[in-house]
Amino acid sequence: MNRYLVLLVVSILSTTFAKDQKPFKHQEKVSATLEDYISIVDKKDIKGMLEYLTIPLDLHFGSERVMTIGSEQEFMMIFNEWKNSAKANFHSTKVRSIHIEQTGIIDNMLAVADVTYDRLDENGNTIRTERALYHLVKGTGYYAKPLKFIWAFSTRWARKWKIYMISNIDLEE
Numbered sequence: 001m002n003r004y005l006v007l008l009v010v011s012i013l014s015t016t017f018a019k020d021q022k023p024f025k026h027q028e029k030v031s032a033t034l035e036d037y038i039s040i041v042d043k044k045d046i047k048g049m050l051e052y053l054t055i056p057l058d059l060h061f062g063s064e065r066v067m068t069i070g071s072e073q074e075f076m077m078i079f080n081e082w083k084n085s086a087k088a089n090f091h092s093t094k095v096r097s098i099h100i101e102q103t104g105i106i107d108n109m110l111a112v113a114d115v116t117y118d119r120l121d122e123n124g125n126t127i128r129t130e131r132a133l134y135h136l137v138k139g140t141g142y143y144a145k146p147l148k149f150i151w152a153f154s155t156r157w158a159r160k161w162k163i164y165m166i167s168n169i170d171l172e173e
Helices: 002-019 027-042 046-050 072-083 146-154
Strands: 053-060 067-069 092-103 110-120 126-138 161-168
Touching: 027 046, 027 092, 027 110, 027 126, 027 161, 046 053, 046 072, 053 072, 067 072, 092 126
Parallel strands: 053 161
Antiparallel strands: 053 067, 092 110, 110 126, 126 161
16 A cells, blocks of 8 residues: 555656646846857858857867867867868858756856758858757856866856857758
8 A cells, every 4th residue: 555655646746746847047148148159150150159169168060089179279279170171161050959958066157059050051051050059058067176166157158158069960861
């Protein structure tokens, strides 16, 4: 009898909590940050891109190993090469979908956005469709000595969302 009572209570609680999931508090801010960042990428404005990123920045593309960019100079060098490569041969980007989830153990400090987008030519024709995960942090990160961490944590409400990692993922066919 007790076993059935426990099962009944667990199923009621799980149903109740599943229905009460609130949307991520910062969803609109994170989405706006990503859309602004994508428009800067469309302009190939390397310095402007830095305003939306943290250094160090982790990048993971395809089956290659994760690349950590450790300085603004390194970022400028890598993305100036990108700017002149075939990968940057697009006119604009049209976002198909953005799905944002809160991550991390401390509320409202970390998020990940699953973004699917089309790269378009000058006539608005799709060149290719891509999908990437953008990992964001409120501020510039929360890894520091205790006093610096406490300061960063207590002033997080005044900080902007920044991208600390970008990973491309395969599109589902």
